Amino acid sequence: MTNFTYSQAALDRLQKSDADIFNALMHEEVRQSEGIELIPSENYCFPEVYALLGSVFNNKYSEGYPGRRYYGGQENTDTIENLARDRAKAVFRAEHANVQPLSGCAMNEAVDFALLNPGDSVLGMDLSHGGHLSHGHPLTNMAKIFKYTRYKTEIPSGAIDLEKVRAIAQECKPKMIICGHSSYPREYDYAGFRKIADEVGAYLMADVSHLGGLIAANALKNPLDFGFDVMTTTTHKSLRGPRGGMILCKKELGSKIDKSVFPGMQGGPHMHQIAAIATTLKLVQSDSYKAYAKQVLANAQSLAKALLDGGAHLVTGGTENHLIVINTATGFGITGDVAETALDKAGITLNKNVIPDDPNPPMKPSGIRFGTPAATARGFGEPEMKQLATIMLQVLRAPADAALLAKLREETRSVCKRFPVPGLEGTAQPKAAAA
């Protein structure tokens, strides 16, 4: 049982009143401690976040915004939301911030409904090239309301040909252009996109959900410095905060965005989550967080190089951020789902992923996607990245060798023991509950 993440009294109550969930929690602590988390959208939150998510702010209804709420008793909730908004503006050099979106898809939907009318055209990145579902994938509800067109990246470099984007924009006349991705290892030419948006009279939005923390630490470029109208980010990925979403925008759009979030889409904001976002935005201003962000990028370079040297086929040939996509079909003769399962058995968690214009279906795609934010948060450096690459390469070359996978799992476990999960340090080895 852990010492730091939850209050002991609350845990004791939970164990008595719901042993099934208590046991699942204990087993999850063990899973997270003993395995290496490489899913690039995941992270270990700051330990302070656990304290706030498990706090009495969970109990409070605060519909509205600071100073203008529909319920009484807001002196403390106004304090935390004002701090969260002010810190968000300072960290991201934004004129306006809304910290209420419950999560990433909700924040993007709120932007669409704030700036667009039903039937309006939107231009975003193709999903198989790295774009996100919430940028108008045909299976989403948003695709029933707005008309999404997609730009692609060049294969194999991953570059975005701005002349092609310009031609598509002139054709589909978007009211908004989206830069942003969930599996694109390259940097965007934000200035180039600003020019195109100006030429066709479109709003320009960046969804930097994956990169939010790296931008906060000035380790990557900030789209708002290039005149973007809106920028959204989740708060639970590289930022290391609670699950949630944030919308940053130009002052003149602030009122539209706020109305779209509440009352447009949501009711009571999750004040425990907003308190944790406020603290996260204080912590990311520290020197140690800035060093962390740099290390995330250095670790990604190291991991990419070691895998390339070992014969892996990296989509786009390398990485300029925290994430890497490899084509396991061409590199190792296995689909991403097979690679994901085998790596899981060796204690390495990542996800199967489509590659640009993937000939295979999403549940059996040609590749895998992984990244360094979580491993770096527990202290992994470049030597560990090389060790990790060696383990991964052995798994990918022999995914059906059960004895090898079991041996590699032990190796993974012993590396992990040296780097406790932040917040679980008090118990080098959290105890599994009785089955």
Ligand SMILES: Cc1ncc(COP(=O)(O)O)c(C=O)c1O
């Ligand atoms: C770029 C991007 N936008 C939005 C989201 C959606 O976030 P959520 O899962 O919190 O709804 C994600 C999640 O992975 C993402 O990568």
